[in-house]
Amino acid sequence: MRHIAIIGTGYVGLVSGSGISDFGHKVICADIAEEKIKMLQTGKMPIYEPGLDELVDRNTKAERLSFSTDVGKTIRDSEVIFIAVSTPQSENGEADISAVTAVAKTIGQNLNNRKVVCTKSTVPIGTGKLVTSIINENNPEKMEFDYVSNPEFLREGSAVKDFLWPDRLVIGTESEWGFEVIRDVYRPLYINETPIVHTTVETAELIKYASNAFLSLKISYINEISALCEKIGADVHVVAKAMGSDGRISPKFLHPGPGFGGSCFPKDTIALVAMAKNKNVPMRTIQAAIETNAHQKKRMVKKLQALTGDFSGLKIGILGLAFKSKTDDVRESASLEMVGSLLNAGAQVKAYDPEANTSFAEFYPQITYCKTWEEAVKDTDAVAVMTEWNEFRTIDAKTLKNLMKSPIILDTRNILSRKELQKNGFSFDNVGRPMETK
Structure with a gap:
């Protein structure tokens, strides 16, 4: 001992x-x-x-x-x-x-x-x-x-x-x-x-940055592929699964979504670029991943706006505030970009996260925080699913529609059944997946 x-x-x-x-x-x-x-x-x-x-x-x-x-x-x-x-x-x-x-x-x-x-x-x-x-x-x-x-x-x-x-x-x-x-x-x-x-000490220090930057690259890469999938009618999940079955690539971190966040990836990628710049070594791929990630978060806002039109005067429900599930960390969360854009455009925001309400309130104390997802979506003009908590995966489309004022939903995590949303008359969008035809 x-x-x-x-x-x-x-x-x-x-x-x-x-x-x-x-x-x-x-x-x-x-x-x-x-x-x-x-x-x-x-x-x-x-x-x-x-x-x-x-x-x-x-x-x-x-x-x-x-x-x-x-x-x-x-x-x-x-x-x-x-x-x-x-x-x-x-x-x-x-x-x-x-x-x-x-x-x-x-x-x-x-x-x-x-x-x-x-x-x-x-x-x-x-x-x-x-x-x-x-x-x-x-x-x-x-x-x-x-x-x-x-x-x-x-x-x-x-x-x-x-x-x-x-x-x-x-x-x-x-x-x-x-x-x-x-x-x-x-x-x-x-x-x-x-x-x-x-x-050596220096090698150990770099291993951490190199690892996080590479994982960030994978996320930004699949998010860019998801945008292309939307244009050509391909399914990003099938693309990612086929890619990931190749042992040289692996399926880990090939998950499309609203952009990475948290305390590590955003900070470490920027720090690696800054360190390399001081040594006159441009990190072009990492810089591209940073820019793609920022763009992806803004792209989610545009997706919701395409469904609703002008945000002014609308009541929007946000499901998920943490940058990912199983944490209360909201640092660099895509929900920060979404909520900020909604408020700036004159929308009212109701939000629910199983763990992150309190930490998110440090950034946006003026929105309405709810204790259940049902409360957050009630009487809303649209809903955006921003975090992949398990309890959101089992949301019943019919119940959701009955609670909302208008059946409009953006699923940035691709966790809701497209078939059920279509069946219940939702106007919806997700990330990199076509409408189901079967």
Whole structure:
């Protein structure tokens, strides 16, 4: 059992901390946000993630996991320190690593014996050298430490599973001792023969950006194909399925929709382009994916407008506010573009999301938030399905029509039966699929 510090209790820190404690280690998750720590100490989750509350509860009861606002003491009491603070997008597109550098300074000031410092936050290439220099500058006793880059690959909505059963572990370090310590932290995964990529710090830092950018490319690519499908009468789902059956391509992330969002893909693609630009290496494909994604969100607004005409004075129901199902994260969600456009055009908006009403209200407090999808669609002139929650998949077309003022619907996730919508007289549209003829 090792004593582990996780600095930052956001999405990455909380999932990582609870997961590592589940491996049998003693973990303290530290954060300067007092309210968040108070919530966690009383068993309340600051984010919605399936299975996370059970994981945290199990390990706090076993006294392997605890929470603190005393970052310095947490560092002094630990053998391994994971930096897991937020790196939001800055004004120039690059990642803002001010929180990372602040933690590095605190680590330097509190080193009291040899430790491993490991960054899990998504950071620009070269951050490892910067963190190392900041720790050294603030380490008057010249205590020894070893630096490791260990990027996370967690999907919101399945992060617990992704952490406990990952596809691979990336450990970037020039220190053999640091590598062995981090491998020991993940010993249960090592025993289960999870592939471990042992590489340099810089390579590990780039692997994270390269992975997210490639997945973003796949999403933007299939969304562009969906637009072509609409023009020629092809079915994008059949196209994607046939493409995905090719082992060189795979079916993952070939799902058409309203455009990607969340805390990673939009931020990381822009940051990669900005980093590459600083090195005079144009990332044309990634830039195209960014532009396609922005266009796709606007295209959904135009699709709804083609069904309704002028938005002014209309009452529109929005089903789904999170950027995808199984999360309450609305950052860069396609619903932000949709709702903003509707309000600017003079429409009234009613909305429902099983988990994201509260987080969306931080952006648009003026719309009406509902407790059920039935309430959200009642007496509306049109409805847009924006998130693929399971409860929306089973919506009965006849019931939906009876609740609405006008039977008009935009299904941006292609989860409703086209046959049933046609049967019940809906005027509707979706993404990349023709009308059913059978």
